[in-house]
Amino acid sequence: MARRSDHSREELTQLTLSAARGIVEREGLRALTARAVAREIGYSVGTIYNLYDNIDDLIVHLAANVLDDLHAAMVPLPGGDVEDTLIGLARRYLAFTRANQRLWNVLFEHSRDADGELPEWYFDRIGALMGLIEELLCPLYGPDHAIERARSARVLWAGVHGIAMLAATGRLANITAEGVDAMVEDLVHHYVKGVREASGGAVRVENFST
Amino acid sequence: MARRSDHSREELTQLTLSAARGIVEREGLRALTARAVAREIGYSVGTIYNLYDNIDDLIVHLAANVLDDLHAAMVPLPGGDVEDTLIGLARRYLAFTRANQRLWNVLFEHSRDADGELPEWYFDRIGALMGLIEELLCPLYGPDHAIERARSARVLWAGVHGIAMLAATGRLANITAEGVDAMVEDLVHHYVKGVREASGGAVRVENFST
């Protein structure tokens, strides 16, 4: 019934987010209730609503947090071949989903806002991830094909995401872990080959230097 | 407080499912509560639990129902070119997601069963859809490459699904409806081209007949 100075407002919002994260990691999104978070941080329910608009708001912040981690886990080592680097990226995406299953589920299990749109800073995160791929695709397209390149980045992202999602939620029937890896490699391999083929034949770039 | 003979058990299960479907169509999955369904069919809450184990069970049945409709909307006209037929399929998939947004969302918004596995008859539905694509892919692979063909079917399915999902839930940033169409076509086009290229060069089948 009183004011405390155990934490600043910022500390408290961070503390709440960490608690939420812990709960999801341990027990899944369904266990993420306002009361559970309050209990975990040693404050009362009302305090949560003093920091976040509602539970969905908290979930979106958690999702953004997860996207940050995903980004950090994916920033690419600048390698040689486009295809190999892309497959490396995809592999790390899959590794992330496996190492953080419950957290990763948060990313698409929270469309429950009904008609409520996601905030812009959330899209910024997604855009950043997309940028990662777009940059890798540069060698595949001339500098005057930015639109196609952006589209390819989105297609690849969505493709890998789709595979990971259907696999993780068991909606793919008879798919093992290695099966998922094979699928992702198959996607990247054939798609990249198709793009290369479309834009001027199989032999390319290497020949220009001599 | 009494027994009624307004409907047989089968009629009642069907009635419940239809009511559930109507509620989701009109107000989304979040409005699908046991009490709402009971109200709609003119029975009490308990009756729902006499027909379905729990709400998740009802949702899974609804999802299977939607999968049936999706299947019906996608059975392909046997056309000529593989790529064109595939794109036609993908287009109809997208059309379905747009025409039945809220229903379609049910398909992947109900992974909340936690560790509860989905029933086999649910996978049968998915398998049937996959079979649709697999069959279309036959001309791309020799009859002795069933595994690769099955994998390609899954990859394409997951890809289209991923695109549709990210687009529908607004998790793709700056994507219009035409953008989605373009993405799906891009995916199918380049992927198929890549597969063709991989399995024996650009010129194929047509030359064998003469």
Next chain:
DNA sequence: ACTTTTTATTGAACATCGTTCAGAATTATA
């Protein structure tokens, strides 16, 4: 130093949810 204002924190309260189950009423069986 004091008063006043602003801010943080609580927890009881409300409506709603999924789910259970004893009992009442009807149909089926003996």
Next chain:
DNA sequence: TATAATTCTGAACGATGTTCAATAAAAAGT
């Protein structure tokens, strides 16, 4: 007709998201 099996109800339980008057501490004003 008597007994068993079934269907249906709705009150009840615990838990949820969310609100808000009341409270007390901190900050600002004098």
